[in-house]
Amino acid sequence: MDELDRAIVNRLQGGFPLCERPFAAAALDLGLEEKVLLERLEKLLQDGTLTRFGPMYDAERLGGALTLCAMSVPAADFERVAALVNAHPEVAHNYERMHRLNMWFVLATESPSEIERVIRTIEAQTATPVLEFPRLEAYFVELRLTA
Amino acid sequence: MNRVDEKIVRATQAGLPLVPEPYRAIAEAIGVSEKTVRSRMREMLADGRIRRIGAVPNHYALGYTVNAMSVWDVPDEAADALGAAVGALPFVTHCYLRPRLPPDWPYNLFAMVHGRTRLEVEHKLVEIRGVLGARLRAQDVLFSARILKKTGLRL
Numbered sequence: 001m002d003e004l005d006r007a008i009v010n011r012l013q014g015g016f017p018l019c020e021r022p023f024a025a026a027a028l029d030l031g032l033e034e035k036v037l038l039e040r041l042e043k044l045l046q047d048g049t050l051t052r053f054g055p056m057y058d059a060e061r062l063g064g065a066l067t068l069c070a071m072s073v074p075a076a077d078f079e080r081v082a083a084l085v086n087a088h089p090e091v092a093h094n095y096e097r098m099h100r101l102n103m104w105f106v107l108a109t110e111s112p113s114e115i116e117r118v119i120r121t122i123e124a125q126t127a128t129p130v131l132e133f134p135r136l137e138a139y140f141v142e143l144r145l146t147a
Numbered sequence: 148m149n150r151v152d153e154k155i156v157r158a159t160q161a162g163l164p165l166v167p168e169p170y171r172a173i174a175e176a177i178g179v180s181e182k183t184v185r186s187r188m189r190e191m192l193a194d195g196r197i198r199r200i201g202a203v204p205n206h207y208a209l210g211y212t213v214n215a216m217s218v219w220d221v222p223d224e225a226a227d228a229l230g231a232a233v234g235a236l237p238f239v240t241h242c243y244l245r246p247r248l249p250p251d252w253p254y255n256l257f258a259m260v261h262g263r264t265r266l267e268v269e270h271k272l273v274e275i276r277g278v279l280g281a282r283l284r285a286q287d288v289l290f291s292a293r294i295l296k297k298t299g300l301r302l
Contacts, residue, residue, distance in 0.1 A: 009209070014199035018185045018192070021167055038165050044202070045162075052203040054163035055188065057156060061196045063148060068245065068257075086296040094295035097216065101252075104216070104289070105296070131252070137227065137244035139234030147209050 001049060001147065004032075008040055009049065009147035049147075065112040066092075068133040069119065070101040071126070078102070081126045090118045101131065148196075151179055152187055159188075163200075211261040213268045214291040217275060218254035220247070220284040226255060232278050233258050238271050253285050265290070 001009075007030060017025045027037040044050045059066050073081045078096070085091055085105060094105035109115050119130045148156075154177040163169040170188070171181040191197040206214070221229050226244050233256065234242035241259040258275060262268035272288060 009202055009204055012202040013204070014201045016163075016200040018170070018189050018200070020170070020181065020185075022169065023165075023167060034167060038167070041202070042165055045165075047208075048205055049208045050202050051205045052162045053165070053201070054159050054161070054203075055191075055200045056198040056203065057160060057191075058195055058198050061194070062156065082295045091296055093297045095214070095291045096293040096295055097289040098292050099287070099289040101289070102292075103295070131248055133245040133248075133257075135243045135245055137230060139227075139230040139242040139244070147204065 005040060005044060005049070006147045008037070008044065012053075059108050063110070065107075065109050065115050066135070067107050067115050068135070069105050069107060069122075070131045070133065071103045071128050072101050073103050073126075073128060081128060084125045085122055088118055088122065090114065151177075151183065152191065152196075154179075155184060155187055155191075206261055210263045213262045213265050215260045215262075215268045215272070216289040216291075217258045217260055217272055217286070218289070219256040219258070219275070219279060219286045220253045221256055221279060221282050222284070223255070225282050229279055229282060230256055233275055236271075236274065236278065238262070239275070254287060 011030060012026060016022055019025055021034070023037050024034040027034045030037065041050070041053055045053060071081070071085075082094065082096075082103065085103065086094055090107050090109050092106045092108040094103065096102060097104050107115055107118055109118065119132060123130050155173065158173050158177050164172045166172050168181070170184045174181040174184045177184075188197060188200075192200065206212070219233075230242055230244055233239055238260055239258045240261055241257075243257045244255055245257055247253055247255050260268050260271050260275075262271060268290075276283060276286070
């Protein structure tokens with residue numbers, strides 16, 4: 001990653017324009033040609049520096065439901081339980097964390113009733129209780145990283 | 148949400164096409180005008196259904212390999228003010244109020260902190276502690292050991 005890549009990553013994490021030629025407009029701001037910006041973005045996506053380029057949707061505002069869940073899984077059983085949990089398409093991400101509650105995952109569904117259904121299914125499949133931590137309030141959610 | 152918005156969400160949730168006129172490409176794919184795509188997206192941006200449009204970096208690729216979920220117990224009546232103060236710290240990427248589950252889980256404020264080293268993250272946690280001050284009753288931090296699954300939003 002060179003200086004130009006860094007500038008693109010740092011300055012294009014939001015505010016991409018909704019005009020007919022948005023890459024040309026964004027390139028102009030960066031002092032680049034449209035073609036160069038498109039090539040750089042292609043490369044940054046291919047090498048995994050960027051996971052995506054486009055709109056970031058808010059699942060809840062789109063009418064879906066989202067919740068954070070945690071489980072305490074014995075080490076000997078961890079891989080099996082992880083595979084069972086991850087097999088649900090509603091599990092958006094799942095992290096192993098260093099804590100007694102060692103598995104933390106986010107459920108994203110199209111409606112709140114489905115959250116309950118998926119949690120009950122996971123509990124039945126794994127014979128492990130699932131703790132649910134729905135979000136009550138969000139404070140300044142802004143994910144911006146400096147490259 | 149109307150049918151056109153839904154089609155736009157489905158067509159763009161994995162990303163915009165990297166072509167000079169991406170909104171036209173989406174419009175052609177879903178059978179509406181280019182102007183419609185842009186005006187619907189502008190409205191979704193205004194009402195918060197779209198948080199922002201741009202590059203979504205991969206934490207690991209940028210060297211942010213340490214991910215800490217810090218959890219704090221603060222009095223309910225102070226939670227909104229403290230949550231806003233913690234959320235405003237530049238290194239806190241998400242800050243949420245969530246329910247306590249006593250007796251095992253006394254914490255109600257969750258703040259995600261990302262860093263390049265564990266030491267860097269620990270310094271940031273000290274800063275959060277400073278913001279919470281005397282209102283802080285208990286705390287814990289859960290460092291990530293491994294990503295087990297990560298997918299974007301899928302409708």
